[in-house]
Amino acid sequence: MYALAVHGGAGALPRVPFTRAREAAYRQGLMQALAAGQRLLDADGCALDAVEAAVAALEDDPLFNAAHGAVLAGDGTVELDAAIMDGNGLRAGAVAQVGHVRNPVRLARRILEDSSHVFLVGAGAERFAEQAGFRLVDNGYFITPDRRLQFEALQQQLEQAGAAPDALAAALDEPPLGTVGAVARDHGGHLAAATSTGGTAGKRPGRVGDSPVIGAGTYADDQTCAVSTTGHGEWFLRTVQAYDIAARLRYGGFSLQAAVSEAINQRLSALGAAGGLIAVDHQGAIAMGYNTPAMFRASVRSGEAATVHIY
Amino acid sequence: MYALAVHGGAGALPRVPFTRAREAAYRQGLMQALAAGQRLLDADGCALDAVEAAVAALEDDPLFNAAHGAVLAGDGTVELDAAIMDGNGLRAGAVAQVGHVRNPVRLARRILEDSSHVFLVGAGAERFAEQAGFRLVDNGYFITPDRRLQFEALQQQLEQAGAAPDALAAALDEPPLGTVGAVARDHGGHLAAATSTGGTAGKRPGRVGDSPVIGAGTYADDQTCAVSTTGHGEWFLRTVQAYDIAARLRYGGFSLQAAVSEAINQRLSALGAAGGLIAVDHQGAIAMGYNTPAMFRASVRSGEAATVHIY
Numbered sequence: 001m002y003a004l005a006v007h008g009g010a011g012a013l014p015r016v017p018f019t020r021a022r023e024a025a026y027r028q029g030l031m032q033a034l035a036a037g038q039r040l041l042d043a044d045g046c047a048l049d050a051v052e053a054a055v056a057a058l059e060d061d062p063l064f065n066a067a068h069g070a071v072l073a074g075d076g077t078v079e080l081d082a083a084i085m086d087g088n089g090l091r092a093g094a095v096a097q098v099g100h101v102r103n104p105v106r107l108a109r110r111i112l113e114d115s116s117h118v119f120l121v122g123a124g125a126e127r128f129a130e131q132a133g134f135r136l137v138d139n140g141y142f143i144t145p146d147r148r149l150q151f152e153a154l155q156q157q158l159e160q161a162g163a164a165p166d167a168l169a170a171a172l173d174e175p176p177l178g179t180v181g182a183v184a185r186d187h188g189g190h191l192a193a194a195t196s197t198g199g200t201a202g203k204r205p206g207r208v209g210d211s212p213v214i215g216a217g218t219y220a221d222d223q224t225c226a227v228s229t230t231g232h233g234e235w236f237l238r239t240v241q242a243y244d245i246a247a248r249l250r251y252g253g254f255s256l257q258a259a260v261s262e263a264i265n266q267r268l269s270a271l272g273a274a275g276g277l278i279a280v281d282h283q284g285a286i287a288m289g290y291n292t293p294a295m296f297r298a299s300v301r302s303g304e305a306a307t308v309h310i311y
Numbered sequence: 312m313y314a315l316a317v318h319g320g321a322g323a324l325p326r327v328p329f330t331r332a333r334e335a336a337y338r339q340g341l342m343q344a345l346a347a348g349q350r351l352l353d354a355d356g357c358a359l360d361a362v363e364a365a366v367a368a369l370e371d372d373p374l375f376n377a378a379h380g381a382v383l384a385g386d387g388t389v390e391l392d393a394a395i396m397d398g399n400g401l402r403a404g405a406v407a408q409v410g411h412v413r414n415p416v417r418l419a420r421r422i423l424e425d426s427s428h429v430f431l432v433g434a435g436a437e438r439f440a441e442q443a444g445f446r447l448v449d450n451g452y453f454i455t456p457d458r459r460l461q462f463e464a465l466q467q468q469l470e471q472a473g474a475a476p477d478a479l480a481a482a483l484d485e486p487p488l489g490t491v492g493a494v495a496r497d498h499g500g501h502l503a504a505a506t507s508t509g510g511t512a513g514k515r516p517g518r519v520g521d522s523p524v525i526g527a528g529t530y531a532d533d534q535t536c537a538v539s540t541t542g543h544g545e546w547f548l549r550t551v552q553a554y555d556i557a558a559r560l561r562y563g564g565f566s567l568q569a570a571v572s573e574a575i576n577q578r579l580s581a582l583g584a585a586g587g588l589i590a591v592d593h594q595g596a597i598a599m600g601y602n603t604p605a606m607f608r609a610s611v612r613s614g615e616a617a618t619v620h621i622y
Contacts, residue, residue: 090549124517206435215526215551238401240526240554251563
């Protein structure tokens with residue numbers, strides 16, 4: 001029995017008209033990513049390979065805020081963060097502030113496999129990528145016309161308000177949709193999680209959110225669950241959100257669904273933190289929770305039909 | 312009632328002869344840092360101010376692996392990581408890969424106070440520092456003659472072994488002593504934690520360990536406890552060690568001492584992870600645990616005598 005879930009971010013819908021055609025494109029992107037992971041699980045592949053494939057597909061899709069199509073930082077460049085974790089042996093790899101690697105989740109995977117370190121950032125991460133044989137790409141590869149327009153609108157809005165640089169990010173009252181992630185349980189009972197993002201639109205250069213932080217945005221442990229989060233990254237860093245779900249199972253005897261519901265609807269909502277998460281436990285149960293207007297998400301379990309939802 | 316504890320790292324003793332005079336110098340450094348925090352707590356200061364002052368004192372002391380006296384990365388430079396967290400409101404600030412800020416813990420504090428972000432790295436963190444009025448220093452300020460010698464010996468040893476760059480860090484079979492941290496509970500019942508480090512000697516440039524990662528190396532929540540860790544950073548990232556202690560209290564009903572003992576002596580030891588941590592709970596209980604040959608540590612509670620220990 002296997003289980004796989006993917007997300008494309010939780011937040012408010014874009015302020016541009018969210019047409020039926022646009023909605024269909026997001027659904028299609030989610031289903032394609034799910035299929036990329038499912039193909040591997042169907043062929044007895046491991047959870048780690050499945051989450052990497054699903055997240056890489058979403059990174060390549062310009063609709064989502066990860067790699068190609070990522071939001072722009074306050075200086076008009078793209079800075080990417082990603083992490084991946086193997087619940088089998090607690091192996092992990094993470095990168096932040098990467099601007100020239102086509103698929104940050106694949107770089108995180110390579111760190112997991114080949115480095116004595118877990119977390120590499122900036123130029124050091126890209127030097128590792130080069131040495132590992134990754135072809136570096138120009139930062140412009142990641143920037144789509146839609147994101148350029150969004151950036152210019154945000155700049156104009158803040159210039160008019162006379163806001164300081166740090167307010168660029170704070171000006172967005174809802175976390176933007178778009179961070180991507182995947183969680184899986186494979187036939188062998190192993191769990192894995194991966195997350196990838198461009199972060200917050202207009203963020204201060206050098207800002208790292210929760211996505212690449214093991215325990216905050218990404219966590220997996222075969223004995224409990226695998227989790228990928230999306231939302232107000234700063235809050236999820238403070239609540240150590242991904243590991244908080246695992247700890248509720250490990251120490252509190254929570255079911256996965258109860259852990260996710262209580263964390264999202266009670267604790268995070270009480271703190272004023274907006275976002276969501278997807279999780280799968282060692283028995284293959286899937287839970288997806290969010291306290292935002294929408295969360296792009298899709299899931300499938302072996303022998304069952306795949307589902308995709310926005311609201 | 313207040314409580315304060317500081318650590319100067321857990322690991323094996325340095326391979327240079329650890330003379331009585333040298334041991335006395337370490338004890339004195341720990342006691343001075345403790346006194347810097349205690350002065351504030353005695354004057355009804357808050358836990359957050361106390362841990363910042365204690366860690367800044369250890370950063371300035373060349374004996375410890377933080378700021379002045381930090382270990383060198385594989386490229387011969389110093390890259391500093393630090394974090395601070397306020398258990399009152401879960402506010403946090405963190406920096407990584409900083410090479411020009413005299414007291415990284417004070418920069419982390421400024422992020423906690425003034426930024427909408429929690430975690431800033433590299434040049435972006437230093438740009439924030441400049442804008443906040445910090446005077447930047449040359450990277451050479453951090454490099455002491457002892458650390459230069461250690462670096463050259465490590466280089467030579469690895470060249471002889473024909474080892475790859477990543478093996479530089481892995482070659483150290485014990486985590487080096489020296490990362491610093493502090494935890495406190497103030498008269499008002501608020502908790503705080505702070506940690507600062509130069510990381511692993513010979514680390515790959517861009518490597519981030521557990522110290523600046525909220526949940527891994529540093530965590531504080533008034534409802535549970537404040538924790539600062541030291542040791543094999545990569546393992547503490549994977550086990551989300553600081554928040555794991557808080558979660559054992561929150562969800563498992565553990566006492567602080569039981570949580571620390573079980574985490575260090577059972578879980579971490581079973582995983583082959585070496586290190587230690589200091590913690591204080593909301594009632595002012597202090598727990599300090601390690602599975603290494605030594606941990607530099609000192610603590611005090613209001614109305615009691617201060618103690619300092621190495622073994």
